[in-house]
Amino acid sequence: MKEIVILSGKGGTGKSSVCSALAHIKKDNILVADCDVDAADLHLIMAPENVPGVDFYSGIIAEIDAEKCIACGLCAQKCRFDAISLYEGKYRVEPLDCEGCAYCHYICPVEAIAIPQQNIGNYFQAESRLGFTLVHARLNIGAENSGKLVAKVKSIAKEQCKKEGKDFMLVDGSPGIGCPVISSLSGVDYVVLVTEATYSGLSDLERLWTLLDMFKLPGACIVNKADINPSVASEIRKFMQKKKIADLGDIPYSEDFPKAIAMGRTLIEENETRWRPVFEKIWKAIEEKI
Amino acid sequence: MIVGFTSTGEGWDAKIDPRFGRTEFILIYDEEKDELKAVDNREVSDMAHGVGPKTAQKIHELGVQVLITGNGPGGNAAEVLKNMNVKIYIKAGGMGIREAYGTYKANKLESIGG
Amino acid sequence: MRLAIASGKGGTGKTTLAVNLALKASGTMKTVLADLDVEEPNGSIFIGGETVDEKQVYRYTPAWNQKSCSLCGKCTSWCAYNALIKLGEIILVMPNLCHSCYACSELCPDGALPMEASPLGTIRHFSRGKLDFTESKLNIGLEQAAPLIKQSLNYLDENFKDHDLQILDSPPGTACSMMEAVRSADYVILVTEPTPFGLHDLKLAVETVRQLELPFAVVINRDGIGNDELDRYLKAEEIAVWARIPHQREIAELYSRGEILFDKVAAVDDALSDILQRLEGLS
Numbered sequence: 001m002k003e004i005v006i007l008s009g010k011g012g013t014g015k016s017s018v019c020s021a022l023a024h025i026k027k028d029n030i031l032v033a034d035c036d037v038d039a040a041d042l043h044l045i046m047a048p049e050n051v052p053g054v055d056f057y058s059g060i061i062a063e064i065d066a067e068k069c070i071a072c073g074l075c076a077q078k079c080r081f082d083a084i085s086l087y088e089g090k091y092r093v094e095p096l097d098c099e100g101c102a103y104c105h106y107i108c109p110v111e112a113i114a115i116p117q118q119n120i121g122n123y124f125q126a127e128s129r130l131g132f133t134l135v136h137a138r139l140n141i142g143a144e145n146s147g148k149l150v151a152k153v154k155s156i157a158k159e160q161c162k163k164e165g166k167d168f169m170l171v172d173g174s175p176g177i178g179c180p181v182i183s184s185l186s187g188v189d190y191v192v193l194v195t196e197a198t199y200s201g202l203s204d205l206e207r208l209w210t211l212l213d214m215f216k217l218p219g220a221c222i223v224n225k226a227d228i229n230p231s232v233a234s235e236i237r238k239f240m241q242k243k244k245i246a247d248l249g250d251i252p253y254s255e256d257f258p259k260a261i262a263m264g265r266t267l268i269e270e271n272e273t274r275w276r277p278v279f280e281k282i283w284k285a286i287e288e289k290i
Numbered sequence: 291m292i293v294g295f296t297s298t299g300e301g302w303d304a305k306i307d308p309r310f311g312r313t314e315f316i317l318i319y320d321e322e323k324d325e326l327k328a329v330d331n332r333e334v335s336d337m338a339h340g341v342g343p344k345t346a347q348k349i350h351e352l353g354v355q356v357l358i359t360g361n362g363p364g365g366n367a368a369e370v371l372k373n374m375n376v377k378i379y380i381k382a383g384g385m386g387i388r389e390a391y392g393t394y395k396a397n398k399l400e401s402i403g404g
Numbered sequence: 405m406r407l408a409i410a411s412g413k414g415g416t417g418k419t420t421l422a423v424n425l426a427l428k429a430s431g432t433m434k435t436v437l438a439d440l441d442v443e444e445p446n447g448s449i450f451i452g453g454e455t456v457d458e459k460q461v462y463r464y465t466p467a468w469n470q471k472s473c474s475l476c477g478k479c480t481s482w483c484a485y486n487a488l489i490k491l492g493e494i495i496l497v498m499p500n501l502c503h504s505c506y507a508c509s510e511l512c513p514d515g516a517l518p519m520e521a522s523p524l525g526t527i528r529h530f531s532r533g534k535l536d537f538t539e540s541k542l543n544i545g546l547e548q549a550a551p552l553i554k555q556s557l558n559y560l561d562e563n564f565k566d567h568d569l570q571i572l573d574s575p576p577g578t579a580c581s582m583m584e585a586v587r588s589a590d591y592v593i594l595v596t597e598p599t600p601f602g603l604h605d606l607k608l609a610v611e612t613v614r615q616l617e618l619p620f621a622v623v624i625n626r627d628g629i630g631n632d633e634l635d636r637y638l639k640a641e642e643i644a645v646w647a648r649i650p651h652q653r654e655i656a657e658l659y660s661r662g663e664i665l666f667d668k669v670a671a672v673d674d675a676l677s678d679i680l681q682r683l684e685g686l687s
């Protein structure tokens with residue numbers, strides 16, 4: 001079983017389109033893990049069946065027991081996030097403001113403040129519209145993605161992928177370069193970067209490369225919208241050559257991308273004759289390198 | 291030498307967990323005493339953030355001098371590890387613990403920092 | 405009046421609307437536009453203008469004072485974010501994990517973790533004709549946007565309280581940073597597009613502003629490219645639509661060149677007039 005993660009710096013480069021197209025090509029021999037939890041793109045294209053989710057716990061919120069509270073106000077005084085205020089004679093934490101630092105829990109003179117783990121969302125394992133299994137997560141309002149959730153989604157996906165005997169696990173990685181991305185990268189066999197031919201695309205690639213370098217992971221890059229700025233595209237290619245990032249080819253700007261995404265279709269469904277050969281070629285290149 | 295492994299399980303028949311911070315177990319092998327000990331890291335790996343540094347602190351407390359793992363530490367953990375006297379060997383992800391140890395002894399694993 | 409412009413995710417035309425609305429409004433009233441997308445501010449691409457003020461903004465994180473420290477290690481058990489690590493005889497602080505709660509600093513029995521200022525980002529104030537514009541940018545490598553957004557809103561309170569209209573271009577998404585940006589607003593405009601993606605993300609944004617108990621309305625961008633599912637949803641939820649901007653190639657082209665729209669495209673100008681009229685109706 002080979003695990004491949006797809007990353008891009010920020011949104012809009014076409015990562016979801018590329019990811020779903022790649023998944024479509026290998027749909028009979030793949031499992032997909034959607035770790036880009038804050039952006040629903042992938043699961044809207046893959047339309048997984050509605051299954052009950054598993055509660056996901058992460059982080060804490062302070063809760064004051066009104067019966068024990070002696071209204072000394074020490075917690076409100078110390079809270080740096082203005083999350084505690086007087087309410088009907090006792091002190092109360094506003095959950096939306098609480099950052100879960102637990103300072104109040106430590107200093108309450110009568111131990112009236114608890115810090116229970118929060119159920120911040122659910123993760124799901126379901127059959128997608130195209131037949132393969134999709135493992136994904138949905139967070140509650142205000143909750144943030146974290147390395148922990150990504151790790152959970154990936155470990156469920158890995159186990160299931162092995163069970164199903166599929167050869168490939170495709171991970172739609174988190175954006176940025178923080179904890180969730182690190183978690184997305186852990187344990188993968190290959191990294192596919194999707195970037196665009198703009199200056200911000202180039203700087204995103206450079207930042208992602210420092211991560212790949214830190215983990216000593218082999219990677220390849222697809223340059224999307226390559227024709228909107230050919231000089232930047234060639235700068236990107238120079239960077240790739242210098243850093244030994246494999247070149248999976250250019251994709252010229254195409255209206256098919258926003259059209260397919262807008263209507264919840266993969267590129268292959270949008271225009272099979274145009275896109276199947278492109279993505280089959282990309283797979284071939286990936287398989288040669290793994 | 292005290293050799294540590296990021297591990298998926300508690301004994302020699304487990305595999306190397308490719309993750310550093312979120313590894314579920316840390317195996318400690320005392321070469322001189324020929325003793326293998328398993329440490330449960332799930333309390334740490336279950337946290338939302340800052341898991342790498344916490345795991346680094348743990349391996350420091352356990353006196354690990356050589357750590358064999360898969361992908362290696364992320365940014366925050368790497369910062370902590372700079373202050374420690376531990377040599378990290380990577381690319382052992384997925385190998386059985388015994389195989390990883392053997393590969394390390396045969397000088398075939400890539401090391402970073404140290 | 406403080407108006408926040410938000411959307412479920414990026415790419416719906418939120419910043420374009422904010423910029424064009426601010427420029428048009430500034431023709432008749434004192435207006436300030438605040439770009440609160442601190443990780444990736446791009447409003448200034450459209451505005452230009454001269455710099456009036458630039459302010460370095462700081463956050464506070466603990467610094468370890470070795471001399472006073474008794475190495476009890478209690479700080480590492482208090483920190484909810486694993487930002488403090490004890491390696492034998494040294495305490496390491498991981499500032500990018502720190503949330504500045506001050507717990508370790510104030511609880512340390514030895515006073516060995518005084519809080520120190522470290523750079524968070526910058527707030528710049530530009531002016532272009534009659535429009536004031538603030539741009540807040542988070543320093544590279546920092547991940548927490550909310551503290552800078554909070555300070556940016558304080559900057560607005562201090563410097564622009566006499567302005568008739570404050571427009572907040574909030575970060576995309578519905579997480580912490582967006583909530584921090586919109587919660588002090590008097591009114592929120594949610595920008596969406598009539599596609600399955602647009603609708604899905606709008607529903608998340610609607611849930612968020614309802615949870616924050618903020619009055620809001622919707623502006624539909626690229627009207628005509630999708631289906632009528634969005635309209636049916638808005639009708640069922642009794643959500644007001646303040647304007648519709650049609651899907652026109654001309655608009656996309658002007659946008660890709662970083663150009664202002666309302667002085668060139670009548671449909672955009674009409675949409676902005678509708679919005680300004682509605683705002684007037686509120687006050």
